[in-house]
Amino acid sequence: MNKLPLVALSLGLAFAISAGAQNQNANSNSNRATANRIVSAKKNRGPIFRASADQIKQAQAMLKQRSFYGGAETGKLDKDTRAGLKKYQEAEGLNVTGTLNKITLQKMGIALTDKQKVM
Secondary structure (H helix, E strand, O other): OOHHHHHHHHHHHHHHHHHHHHHHHHHHHHHHHHHHHHHHHHHHHOOOOOOOHHHHHHHHHHHHHOOOOOOOOOOOOOHHHHHHHHHHHHHOOOOOOOOOOHHHHHHHOOOOOHHHHOO
C-alpha cells in the first residue's frame, strides 16, 4: 500500500517530462520552418540596390538647391533626407518611396555605378 502513492507520483512526473519534451520539439520544428521561409524569401529577392555615400551627398545637394532638404550634405540617408526625397519624388511624378532607387538617381542626373546599371 505504501508503494501505490509513490508509483502514481512517478508516473505523473514521467508524463509531465514527456509532454514537455514533445512541446519543445514542436517549438523547435516551428522555429526551423520560420527560419527556412525567411532564408527562402531572401534567396528569391535578388540583389539590393544601394546608393553610395557620394550619390547620397549629390542628392542632398540637389534637394537642398530645390528647397526639399535643409540639412547638411552628410552622405547618410537619414530621416530628413528621406523626407526630402519623398517631396522630390512626388514633385517629379515618381513612385514616392523616400529611397534613392535607380529611377530617382537617373531622374536627378546622378551617375550610376557599373554594378547599379545592371541591377
